[in-house]
Every structure is written in C-alpha cells, then in structure tokens.
Amino acid sequence: MKWRGRRQSENVVDRRGVSGRTVAGGGIGVMLIALLIGFLGGDPRQFMQQAQQQKAAPQAGAGGPLSEKDKELGEFVSTVLADTEVVWTDLFQRSNLVYEKPRLELFTDTTTSACGSATAASGPFYCPADKKVYLDLSFFDQLANQLGAPGDFAQAYVVAHEVGHHVQNLLGKTSELDKLRRSVPQVEYNRYSVMLELQADFYAGVMFHHAQKRFNILEPGDIEEGLRAASSIGDDKLQKRSRGQANQESFTHGTSEQRVRWFMKGLQTGDPGQGDTFNAAQL
Template structure:
C-alpha cells in the first residue's frame, strides 16, 4: 500500500511515551484468547474490565515524554502508517456524509504501548484494536500488528489498513444508531439473538472498511500488487469459525459474534468492489 509521504490525520493521541508500558508475558494461550475475544471491534468491555486494575497501576507510573520513546523502528513506522490510514477514512467519510447533507464527526485514534485507559475500561496490549463508543476513540497498540502477522498469518500494511478502517466502521455505526440498536438487542433478547445481531454489526463494519479502501483507491491510487491478498488473508483469519477451530478444534455457529471467514470476506469485498453504502445493510440482508 502506498502510504509513505501522504497526509496524516491530526486526530491522534499518541500515548506511547507517557508510561503504561508493561512487560510482555502471560503465556501464548492468554494472547490467543485475547485476540479471539477482542480482535476487530465487537464489545470488548468484558475483557477490558479484567484488565482495568493492571492498566490503572501502570498508568500511575506514567509521565510526559517522547511519544516514540522506547519504541522499535517498526512500531514508529506503523504509527505513521496508522495516521495516514485514519486520514483516508476521514476524507472518505466526510465526502459520503456530505453527499447526504450531513457533517462527519471523526473519531480520535489513540496510539498506546502496553496499557492505557478508555471510557470503556482499561486497555492492554493483548486486547487488540477496539472502538469505544463512550469516548468516540479507536484504541490501537501498534505492536498488535506483529501479533496479526505472527499469530494469525495476516501480514502487510494493507491488512493493517483494513483493521483500522474496520474500527472506524464501528464509529460510523455509533453515529448512525446501529450500535445502540444492537446494544438494545443484547440487553433484551436471548443470547442467540444477541450473537446474531453482533455478527451483523461486525459484517457491516467489514463492508465499511471495504468502502473506505474502494474510495481511497479511486482518489489516491494507493493499492499495490499483493495488497488485496493481504486484506483477504486478514478477513479470513479472524472469522469465528476459523478462530474457534484454532482454539478448541471445532466451531459452534450459535456462539459466533463476528461472522464466519467466508462471510467476513464476502462483505469486505462487496464494499471494496462497489463502494456503495446502499449495499451494506447487513441488518436487512436476506443472506449474510
């Protein structure tokens, strides 16, 4: 993906040099479970609640400093890339909102290392990227992309762009009322119905990620050979069926909250190929 030298977003809080870095460890099992629970959106509040005490303790050790202090060159570069991708999402969604007579309010991207705080609870490196509706911020530990590569076999900057665009997709759902709609279902319906609604929310965020990359390519010609394959590997790697089979050897469809690999791939590609928001209503789709 061609991102170097392009404009970066200024809607970024870089907390990576302000304390809160924690030692790596805890076992590979914990890491995989955390990725399954929190990867790419959904509702991470339950897992984050468990991390809150440790995050608060780490935050107390913080202080002002260079945002890139103690970061590897790779993490610094990934932070720069994330700012460019966020700017792409701002450009696309501003245009799409304006086309319907609305003004887009962009989210803030919070870059952190180790742990930090959100209004949805504490965030740690193992939770993966997530969007917090309460403060309208996307939280990202840039070392997560190493996990995406090594644990799930989805390397590449275009795969990373997909992840960020997906989280911004959850912001769009928050602005348009879909998040509240699904939260109502979660609090009033059965677990099976709540899971089904969560799947639709996630698949729509995948579609929105595709829409952003469609329009970014149309306006800025950023896609390079192999980029589409990178995003497809990422979309396939985080399907509920694949993650469950990886962790327990079998899949239980009634417990899916993000969709199968095939579903995630299909909705992302639909957005990427069409760029047409009218085709992304997963809540009314006859087939997912």
C-alpha cells in the same frame, strides 16, 4: 500500499511508552488467550485484570524513545486514518450529513477509555462513548505471526474496520444494538453482533474503494492481504484454532467466508447503501 509522503491525520493521540505495567510470567500465552477471548465475544479486559492482580511487574523500557519502526508504524496508521477522514466526510456530505472525525489512540500495553480499561491483548477496538479507536501496534505482529495475515494493507484493513464502527455509531446503529443487548437472549444478540461486525467489514471495503479512486493507494498483492486478514479473524477459524471445533451460536463477528464476502462487496461497489447487513437475505 502507497502511503508515504501523503497527508497524515491530526486526530491521532500517541501514548506509546506511557503505560506503566504489564503482566509478568504470562507472556505471549496470556496475550493469546485474552486475544481469542475478545474475538470470541468475551471480555478480555476482565481476564487481563485478573492476571495482573496475580503477578505484575514494571514494564521494561516504558517511556523510552520510539524506534524507527515504531515511528514509521505511527505515520502509517495516521495516513490511513487521514484517508478515512477524506472518504467518509465526502460520503456523509453526499447524504446531507456531517461526518464527525474520530480520534485514534496508540498505546503500549494498557490504557483507559470511556468504555473501561484496555490492554494490548484486547485487540483493536472502538469505544462509542468517547468516539475513539484504540490500538496497540503490537497487534500487527500478532496479526502477521500468529494469525497468518501479514502486510501493510492487512494492517490498514484493521484501522478501516474500526472506523467502520465509528460510522455505525454516527448513524445510530450502535445505540440500537445496545438496546437490543438488554432485551434479547444472548444467542439472539450474537446474531445481531455478527451483523454489526460484517457491516463494519463492508464499510472498510467502501473506504478503500474510494481511497483507491482518489489516491491510487493499491499495489499488487494488497487486496489479497486484506482478504487474508478478514479471513484470519473469522469466528469459525478462531474457534477451531482455540477449541478444535466451532459453535455457530456463539459467533459474534461472522465466519471467515462472510467477512471476506462483505469486505469485497464494499470494495467492489463503494456504495454504503448496499451494506445493510441487518436486512440482508444472506449474511
């Protein structure tokens, strides 16, 4: 992906190294369990908080200088965020709307958001209450090494997906689903959650469609990286990996096939109007 030497966003808050504690004795096992809990629709923050209460120790090297790799990753994420700002500002203007740019916070191990505390194991997430995307960049290592989706475009897809949730928030879809959460059974709400996630995948594709036209960002293999990332975090694949089988009623993000298909639809059409997953004949 072509990103070096281009504009970076001014809306990135870099708090890496500020966090002060991490779980001792749990390591990758604790993080993987919490990551899977989050992907399967549970609350990994509660799990991590319980683990921290059992045994915690100061983080080694907290507050130290960032490595060159860390600096480069921060610049990369800032560039991707800048692309989303340009694309969505333009698309909102075409509909006579004003796009409010989100902020993106980079953190190490733990942070606090308006939606509650978060850890690296929570995975990337968007908090509608403060309109911020939260990301511990160690997730990119998990994406590559544990979920089988390496590459910079796979990482860019993650950022674009979370910004897709911000777009939904600005358009009122997030608040609609919050109301539904309180009025329908969990199994039924899970279906709406899948629709929300697939639409965020679609919006990620839309963003890259227009970013490619404007900045010529794609290199050979990039699209395959994005599709691999979308596929690797499908509910069916994650559940089979963690449980040995998949339970469709508990899906909250969509199958691998659905996530790939909606991402590609956005990438191919570039038309936000074609991403109404809530009224689609086929998810």
